[in-house]
Amino acid sequence: MNRIILIGNGFDLAHGLKTSYRDFIDDYWKTFIEEARKNGSSYEDDYVSFKTNTKTLAHIISGDTNNLKLLEKDIEHFKSGIWGGNGTTIELSFKNSFLEQISKHVSDKSWVDIENEYYEFLKKSNHGQIEILNEEFKAIEQLLEKHLLKIQNGSEIVTSIFSPIRSKIYSLIFSRDLSKEDSFIYEIESDLEELDDSNIRELDGILEDCKNIYNEMKTSSIDVKQFISNYQKEADLDSESGIDYIxxxxxxxxxxxxxxLPKEILFLNFNYTHTQEKYISDKQFIQTIHIHGELNNPKNPIIFGYGDELAEDYKQIENLNDNEYLKNVKSIRYLETDNYRKMLSFIESEPYQIFIMGHSCGNSDRTLLNTLFEHKNCVSIKPFFHQREDGSNNYNEIVQNISRNFTNKAAMRERVVNKTYCERLT
Structure with missing residues (x-):
């Protein structure tokens, strides 16, 4: 049985990397405000313009202002003060309407999902508007990539969580987590049937390699050989006796x-960063697929857009017969590389369990997650939840999102591991 580790943004956040969309927006405004303070009565970049006809921008901006919400308060405060009359003008204007929308969303609600916001805009746009939206969205994508490169190259990773996360990644397979325990038993039987004298003689070396990767493994070659011998005695009686023994x-x-132990582990990374590499000790047993691309890699460009083809209104968008609306559909962008085909090859190869580490399982990846979750070889979906400071956790939110990725709800209830057997990520 194989194991797929779904790596989402929460994985990077757990390692102390400021990679959330809110971090991105806050960092943009912090940088913009710092530059505005240095530039007299006007400052602009490719996205926003800020100017006044009195004093300087530094006179308007308070010392601790570092985001849009505080900047707008500073502007209102300045206008209502002694400098606000006599024809004073202060203008903060957006050149990128999409940046304005997501910035105000952060100001009002303290969070934003940029890909979902794009999809909501898309549904309301006519042809002329969609071209502008796509241009603005591309500009935000480029700005995001610059931000993430800065974070990846300039941030220290929290190392204290390496040990607990590593122990989860390389943990044993628990039969209680599996919806199809029979398939796991038959898989073990198949492996045993394929053993011959040469395989058994090589067991000492194989087990030593495994122990270097799977720290929890305590089995000796004597234990394994004894188990094989006992199984063969039972199986010689009849095949059912061998199955019963296992x-x-x-x-x-x-x-x-x-x-x-899982035969192979696949890190299916939805982030653009490489944090998962800290946990790869032997590439013989481990694969990594950056399904949404990588930073600063033209051969695997980042994929940024929407991926919910199961939504009721998606068919209406397709029926518009206008390719501009499909420009940022993830499943189409997947065809730019062989990453998706590699993933399909992995899930077709044999049964697998899924570990969810830091992925919200939201609608922006719904098409791909539906493929993973409802595949006949998927036997288990185990969320590793975030434990909040107040003692609560997000297990229920993850499972609610997982359920939206299933069209077969009975399969969802069978495959998702119940909370009793789940753990916090860190």
Missing amino acids: EEKISNNTIPDYFM
Whole structure:
């Protein structure tokens, strides 16, 4: 059985990287305000213009102002003060309407999902507006990539969480987490049937390699060889006896750890960063797919847009017969590289369990997640939740989002691991 680790933005945030959309917007305004203070009575960049006909911008901006909400308060305060009369003008204007929308969303609600905001704008846009929206969205994408490069190259990663996260990534497979325990048992049986004398002689070296990766593994080659011998005796009687023997050992937790390890691990990274590389110790057993691209890599450009083809209004967008509306559809952008095909090849190869680490499972990735979650080889979906300071956690929110990615709700209830058996990420 294989394991897929879904890496989302929460994974980077847990490592102390300021990579959320709110961090991005806040950083833009902090930088803009710092530059405005230095530039007399006017300052502008490619997105915003700020100017006054009196004093300087530094006179308007308070010392602790570092975001749009505080800047707008400063402007109102200045206008109502002694300098506000006598024809004084202060103008803060946006050259990029989409930046204005997402900035005000952060000001009003303290968070924003840029990809969902884009999709909402898209649905309301006519042809002329959609071209402008796409140009503005592309500009935001480029600005975001610059921000993330700065964070990736200039931030220290929190190392204290390496050990607990690593132990989860390389943990044993627990039968209680699986919706199809029978398939796991038959898979073990198949592996046992394929063993021959040469494989068994190589077990010492194989187990040593495994122990270097899977720290929790305590099995010795003696344990494994004894299990194989006992299984073969049972299987020689009849195949059902062999199956019963495996099932018994799993149920009473006496099966050697070696048989409870994932064969391969795939890091399916939805971020543009490379934080997961801190946990890769042996590339022989591990693959990484940057499904949404990588920073500063023209061969794997970042994919930024919307990915909910299951939405009721998506069909209406397709029926407009205007390609401008489909410019930022993720499933179309996936065809620019072979990443999606590699993912499909992995999930087709054999049964797999999914570990969710920092991914909200929101609608902006719904098409891809539906493919992963409802595939016949998916036997388990295990969310690792965020524990808040007040003692609450986001397990229920993750599961609610997961449910939206299923059209088959019975399969969802079978595959999602219940909270009793789930853990916090850090």
